[in-house]
Amino acid sequence: MCRGLAALPITCLERAKDLKTRLGILLHKPELGHRIGTSSKLQLGSRWRDSSREVLEWRESFDQLLKSKSGVTAFHTFLKTEFSEENLDFWLACEDFKKTRSKTKLASKANRIFEEFVQNEAPREVNIDHETREITRKNLSGATSACFNEAQAKTRTLMEKDSYPRFLKSASYQDMTKQA
Numbered sequence: 001m002c003r004g005l006a007a008l009p010i011t012c013l014e015r016a017k018d019l020k021t022r023l024g025i026l027l028h029k030p031e032l033g034h035r036i037g038t039s040s041k042l043q044l045g046s047r048w049r050d051s052s053r054e055v056l057e058w059r060e061s062f063d064q065l066l067k068s069k070s071g072v073t074a075f076h077t078f079l080k081t082e083f084s085e086e087n088l089d090f091w092l093a094c095e096d097f098k099k100t101r102s103k104t105k106l107a108s109k110a111n112r113i114f115e116e117f118v119q120n121e122a123p124r125e126v127n128i129d130h131e132t133r134e135i136t137r138k139n140l141s142g143a144t145s146a147c148f149n150e151a152q153a154k155t156r157t158l159m160e161k162d163s164y165p166r167f168l169k170s171a172s173y174q175d176m177t178k179q180a
Helices: 009-026 042-059 062-068 069-081 083-099 103-120 130-142 147-168 171-179
Strands: none
Touching: 042 062, 042 069, 042 171, 062 069, 062 147, 069 083, 083 103, 083 130, 083 147, 103 130, 130 147, 147 171
């Protein structure tokens, strides 16, 4: 019967993983879902030029990537293949958290983020040191929009120094730049 994944050559598994990443990126590109009529061909062309310029800008800096919605989507899809998307999800949750103005919502969001990403044995625990984890825990007692700043900065640095360079070297990003 079925011999399972272990019987497949490693190159097949890597190729399947790469195809999954590419398909995920394509599924998140809204312009690919539009029907092209005669009047919308020009709009699609200009959108493609804009997005292709944007794809090339992602390699200029990690900030350029994070400023782009499609860049964040592509990076998130890449991180899923490395099983480390929790880092970006935490960073995005912190960015959303900083926009919260209500004191009661601030406290409940802070606890939810802490329980999901920061506490020991959290379901989606980010890779931060014990000292940063404890500082963040103490910051929760008087939750302000800055209570995750240190943990968020450490996670961002980890992504920028580790995952981002691998993303730029990945086959999916290389394909996007060739198309651009």
